[in-house]
Amino acid sequence: MSEEFKEQLRKYSEGTLPEEEREALESEMEKLEAYQLYLEEQMEREEQTNGQWTKADPAGTDSPGLKKVKKKAEKREKKIIRRGKWKARLVNTITVFAAFIIFMIISNIITIVFYSTGNRGETYSDVVSSAIAVTRPNTTTYLSSDAKSFFRMNLTGKLLKQVGGEKVQMGDYKQTFLLGLSYPGVFNWMDDRNAGNYIFYYPAADGSVSSGDDSDEWNKLDKLPEGTVAEAYLSFDHLFTTDELLKEFEVLNLRPVWFGADTGPSTHDEVVTNPLGFPYDPIWHDDDMLKSEVTTKKTGWFSSVSSYGSVSPAVKPYGDGALRDANFIKTLKLLQQHQSLARKAAPFIELDTSLSYLQEHGVQLYGAVATGPVKELLKLREVSWVSYMRVGEVRLWNWRE
Template sequence: MTENRKDETELYESILNESIQEFEETHSHSEKEQKRIIKKGKNTAIRTNILISLAVLLLIVPVLTLSTYLYYAIGGKANNAIDVAAKTIYVTEPNMSLEEMEIESDIGFFSMSITFDVFKRIGREDYKAGDYEIYFAFDSPSFPERRMLLDRPMQEIPTIDTEWLVHPNASDPIGRSGEWNILKNLPDGTVGEVYLSLTELVEPKELEEKLGKEVQVRWLAVDTGFEEKQVDNEGVPVGVIGYPAQIDSTTWSPFNGREQSNEEVFMDILNLLEKNEETATKIARSKSLVLSERIAYLKEHGTQVYGAVVTGPVPELRKLENNELIRSIKVGEVKLWNWK
């Protein structure tokens, strides 16, 4: 009986061993095959991760783009940034204008860049003076990238010694003789742009009367209480501000004369820039605008000018040397005859 059980046990063990051996032979893989399987699994996992990442990105990009457009649209942030940039040019860049309808904007991820051309009136025609590109991260602008096409550009960031328009009571770094000699040696058949610094403060209308009709006054430099010492309370140079002397009939210009005088538009622009002074200061060449103090001064003392930009035939501009109102000049751009 015992022997029968022993035989049965040995039979079961034999069958079990054969089954295990058969299973191992059927399901075993070589080392090479195992590496291939592992590599295939890794590649599959990588492809899956890439596809998932692409799907997430494709979802995020339109969401971020839409969010950016909504950010600049709500409250008119984009339009306000463009408006501030354009009007800063009008009141801080002598004899400079732009076509607001031609300003281009490009929206990125919570950023915006605007580009526009600027123009100068020399004689009877407007000439492209260069172009600006300003990058905004949210509402904060970078310093503008200026690409100017001028023969005699103004200093990128003006200082006391490089300012072209000088108050009657301020030291004059320009001097008379050198610039007058430049004007005298220009050909008669040309038109030019000249920056005039005056011997005294005058009313805008009085200035035009004293200069005569042979030249055209293009831009007025306004006394705001800081031009005499030429620096703000912290010693930072304060740049010139002013406004166009002539009505601009183009529909996009704020100085189109339809509802307000140029002087009234000038004050409205200063009030706008005061509310956006950080942006205006970045865009302007001057790094201190002190607008609240200047606005208060103008409200108390009214508008008087200490300098101007004029244009006309070079022979007529030479005659200004005999005008007692003119303290010094700076010759700007010169073009071929176009005085019709």
């Protein structure tokens, strides 16, 4: 492009080009886009020097060709800016989405590794289910763990009671973990009575009968149809060893399901408000299980799968009191090792003082939960060692003799 032509363009932009030359130049600019681009550059320089690019010619003295060039330049500039904005938005969105996906993958890997290392998930499940079993009479739960993203894990399970010959669902339980931290467990009862319907009376020091009046409870039991089974909370007039109590139940057509243990001053009040005890079926832990011979099967050149069976130790139906007591103490020691976690499921549990008392005085029982046919439970009214009875859950006949 010659210097002469550039000079014409400069004069054209300033509006000093003669009419004939201006028309010829405008005709040329419409044909040659290169000239138009150069003019835009010239106009941009003019804007930088005097700040009048967008406000040029307020009186309308600009030529039609120059106005057209300016209009095209403005449209092109807006189009470029708009395209740039959308491109930036798209890039930002893709970047954020990719970062989120990467974070989810990393958090899932960390979550799985954390809860599987050292069998943390199984240990947490064992501690929580054990805490519920020893603090809530005749209540058991079998928890399943579910690792979530963002370092979380949920323990969930059904809350079950033994009523007659069957386990009956009373509600649901859920506890959420964030790595090693746990939120309080949530009990969702189908009936609010199950949250604390149990009442036990500790034996009086002089061996007298409990001051609690249970006449209404016996009348309630007496009015139930014969073809029903029920749950009964029993308080005793004196303390039993586990073997002694099992011998008493051996001659009854009833099933003991939970035993309340004397754990020291907290249970020596007339009414036991925070019972601590153990279920009739011992709470076996992983190291209690008897494992069969391990069998290994190759699944590839460098991989194999090992399998084995496991069974719990055998327990006499109405005996092995020492084994049951030892299992109870072992369970409390497990809870003591994970005391903060145990308190999330059983806030009022006093593990240190209870364990010290039990290890010093041995396991002695002040109450129990029994279940069976209503007609059999009514016979307990004539049993001398039962000082108080409270009716729990009732179901239609499901008893197996």
